[in-house]
Amino acid sequence: MADSDRDVDPAPSVCPFCGVGCGIRYDQSSGDARGWKGPVNTRAEVCPKGAAAWDVVDHPDRLTTPLVREGGELVETTWEEAFDRVEREFTEIVSADGPDALSLFASSNCTNEENYVFQKIARLLGTNNVDNCARLCHSSTVAAMHERLGAGAMTNSLDDLGEADAFLVVGANPVENHPVIFRSYLLPALREGTTLIVVDPRETPTARAADRHLAVRPGYDIPLLNAMAATIVSEGRDDGEFCDERVAGVDAFEAFAGGVDVEESAALAGVGSQDLRDAARAYAEADRAAIVTGMGLSQHRCGTANVHALLNLALLTGNVGRRGSGVNPLRGQNNVQGASDVGALPDMLPGSRPVTDGPARAELAGEWGIDAAELPEAPGLTEVEATHAFGESVRGAFVLGENPAVTEPNANRVADALDELDCLVVQDLFVTETAEHADVVLPGSAWAERGGTVTNTDRQVLRMRPNVAPPGDARRDLDVLCEIGSRLTGSPDAFAYDDPAAVFEELTRVTPPYAGMSYDGIGTGSQRWPFPEGAEGGTAVLHESTYANGERRAQLRVVEHVDPVDAVGDDDLVLTTGRVVEHFNSGALTRRSDRLTRMAGPQRLQIHPDDAEARGIAEGDRVIVESERGSVRVGVEVTPAVGRGRVFATFHTAEPLVNTLTGDALDPVAKIPEYKHSAVRVRVDSDFESQ
Ligand SMILES: Nc1nc2c(c(=O)[nH]1)N[C@H]1C(S)=C(S)[C@@H](COP(=O)(O)OP(=O)(O)OC[C@H]3O[C@@H](n4cnc5c(=O)[nH]c(N)nc54)[C@H](O)[C@@H]3O)O[C@H]1N2
Ligand SMILES: Nc1nc2c(c(=O)[nH]1)N[C@H]1C(S)=C(S)[C@@H](COP(=O)(O)OP(=O)(O)OC[C@H]3O[C@@H](n4cnc5c(=O)[nH]c(N)nc54)[C@H](O)[C@@H]3O)O[C@H]1N2
Ligand code: SF4
Ligand SMILES: [Mo]
Numbered sequence: 002m003a004d005s006d007r008d009v010d011p012a013p014s015v016c017p018f019c020g021v022g023c024g025i026r027y028d029q030s031s032g033d034a035r036g037w038k039g040p041v042n043t044r045a046e047v048c049p050k051g052a053a054a055w056d057v058v059d060h061p062d063r064l065t066t067p068l069v070r071e072g073g074e075l076v077e078t079t080w081e082e083a084f085d086r087v088e089r090e091f092t093e094i095v096s097a098d099g100p101d102a103l104s105l106f107a108s109s110n111c112t113n114e115e116n117y118v119f120q121k122i123a124r125l126l127g128t129n130n131v132d133n134c135a136r137l138c139h140s141s142t143v144a145a146m147h148e149r150l151g152a153g154a155m156t157n158s159l160d161d162l163g164e165a166d167a168f169l170v171v172g173a174n175p176v177e178n179h180p181v182i183f184r185s186y187l188l189p190a191l192r193e194g195t196t197l198i199v200v201d202p203r204e205t206p207t208a209r210a211a212d213r214h215l216a217v218r219p220g221y222d223i224p225l226l227n228a229m230a231a232t233i234v235s236e237g238r239d240d241g242e243f244c245d246e247r248v249a250g251v252d253a254f255e256a257f258a259g260g261v262d263v264e265e266s267a268a269l270a271g272v273g274s275q276d277l278r279d280a281a282r283a284y285a286e287a288d289r290a291a292i293v294t295g296m297g298l299s300q301h302r303c304g305t306a307n308v309h310a311l312l313n314l315a316l317l318t319g320n321v322g323r324r325g326s327g328v329n330p331l332r333g334q335n336n337v338q339g340a341s342d343v344g345a346l347p348d349m350l351p352g353s354r355p356v357t358d359g360p361a362r363a364e365l366a367g368e369w370g371i372d373a374a375e376l377p378e379a380p381g382l383t384e385v386e387a388t389h390a391f392g393e394s395v396r397g398a399f400v401l402g403e404n405p406a407v408t409e410p411n412a413n414r415v416a417d418a419l420d421e422l423d424c425l426v427v428q429d430l431f432v433t434e435t436a437e438h439a440d441v442v443l444p445g446s447a448w449a450e451r452g453g454t455v456t457n458t459d460r461q462v463l464r465m466r467p468n469v470a471p472p473g474d475a476r477r478d479l480d481v482l483c484e485i486g487s488r489l490t491g492s493p494d495a496f497a498y499d500d501p502a503a504v505f506e507e508l509t510r511v512t513p514p515y516a517g518m519s520y521d522g523i524g525t526g527s528q529r530w531p532f533p534e535g536a537e538g539g540t541a542v543l544h545e546s547t548y549a550n551g552e553r554r555a556q557l558r559v560v561e562h563v564d565p566v567d568a569v570g571d572d573d574l575v576l577t578t579g580r581v582v583e584h585f586n587s588g589a590l591t592r593r594s595d596r597l598t599r600m601a602g603p604q605r606l607q608i609h610p611d612d613a614e615a616r617g618i619a620e621g622d623r624v625i626v627e628s629e630r631g632s633v634r635v636g637v638e639v640t641p642a643v644g645r646g647r648v649f650a651t652f653h654t655a656e657p658l659v660n661t662l663t664g665d666a667l668d669p670v671a672k673i674p675e676y677k678h679s680a681v682r683v684r685v686d687s688d689f690e691s692q
Contacts, residue, residue, distance in 0.1 A: 143330075399428070587653070663675065
């Protein structure tokens, strides 16, 4: 399968998909991608996506030359003309409306170095309008954990999770979405007797592996988690010693918990009260219990509050700061953790320090040779807020390695918004659904065509290495961004890096958790943040004697249920969206792999047999699914696994475009969209039947 025109070098690199960070590389004997024994996939194991990763690299649809829009059409052009166009149009926008009229979408699919350079462009231009799609996945988790514990990241390492006596998995489906974590880190513990409790509306493959499955009503995790906390408190199963030493606000929380009606809360959450109590006991009785969490909790208009309610359980039971415990958000893309660590966020400088933090501003300005006063101080727009401002306060956007036309909520609105821009620049591997709206499309580099570092879900910084040169005239993302930065800011010196290692060296100086790391030191292993001197390889378990914010105690928090935004009428069903193992996010990459597409089969709306029957829907029918925002046509799979009153679809396809159905409501703190609760009506597509 190797592209015969390109020389290949099977240097160890990192899988471009999920945040597990498996080591993969080109394998000459098979002409395909293969795992190598990396720091995470220590036996060289990979999942079906990792195994198919080469399909993307030498795919015939790859962009091999820049494109610009002329007379309404995207036409091929030279790099010089493409760069000139970006420079001219963005400079005009900045002169007319100021730097905040630009918005930069960074990429969790790109390296730390690329994201660092990208946010440097924004900030040297004078705007904090830079964000990455961590916004769409764990921004709520990060907000709650950062506030309560001082660090928005997995509290524990994958290695020590296996020591847990119980796993409480809330709103995550690691069997499909973090397969190597499930198989290599969780499953061995389950085989040794660790209890698995899963809270998920659907009977997912993860739920099927569970000892206890609470099929929560979508959007009703707070009553469920509060009732678990109330059970723990009323039965005296909290860890008094830990609460005395490491927790604050215990009395107020216990008073609140005393007032929680477990029966009523369980009914509201759609689960049996006995099942709920048993799950609470199983979690609290375990000597070590680890929470694993994901999108089912985070992607709600009450995402941050959801995570606050979850953190209460860990604090009450003393399951923080010890091996085999903690609160562990499994991160999305291979570098969603790093993109945020290095400052591709509208409110944070590198190192998760607020854009208003005086010492951090001074440090960054010193490194960049500017006056701290030149750095923008007002927090910028988050991704979804930015699309709401397209054509109004935002006139130009640069989208690096993201496909918002498919992945942002309320897709009809997003498509219109993209067209409202004076200038949209997209840097990608393919002419994606987003690139179809662009004025300039820049051909970037795939995973196997770059060097640099990514930070995986358990805070390990890993190195990618090029296996092959980019195809045709495509260029390495970092080289493209440095040229753009140099032209837009008029400071070529600020972007004159010899290689990714030079960028890494700079970023370690201004990103405190990465201080002391080195490119050579990482080698084919990893360095984990925080990385204090003497802690070999970094710190596995956070919050051991003090929390990451230096505090000895973390607060318990009273959290009240928030009703979902969409009211659910009598004939409505609740749509939740999510993932399957074979496809990745917008599907821009995996839909182009024939083997993955074959394995996954066509997109299907899952519907319960009772709900199907009530609507005269049978297996294999095509249906129209309609929300207040729009409608899609899709085939159905009739299955009890989805639960009564609920339907499920993935968002991996452009046709049907499931995000046509989702809404614009945002969590007030983290600005994460409501992807997991939309009221929809479903009916047979009679046009289709009659065809
Ligand atoms: N195969 C594959 N792997 C991936 C990805 C992919 O697209 N495909 N994407 C990567 C990315 S970017 C991310 S962020 C991660 C996400 O990984 P996960 O967090 O596992 O993602 P989801 O499948 O979106 O959602 C998890 C579960 O939440 C459940 N859920 C829905 N609503 C609720 C609710 O109200 N409460 C609760 N408790 N659960 C609910 C869904 O049924 C679903 O099973 O995966 C990463 N890995
Ligand atoms: N309904 C619904 N919608 C969701 C979610 C959900 O659960 N339900 N989940 C949300 C979540 S958690 C996330 S993270 C987002 C993901 O949203 P996106 O980030 O928009 O999705 P991806 O498909 O990962 O987009 C990556 C793009 O980058 C390109 N790309 C990949 N690698 C490279 C590279 O190395 N260089 C360059 N230049 N380009 C590259 C790909 O071709 C693709 O077009 O979707 C969100 N949308
Ligand atoms: S588990 Fe994630 S990182 Fe590992 S091979 Fe699969 S997609 Fe890639
Ligand atoms: Mo994500």
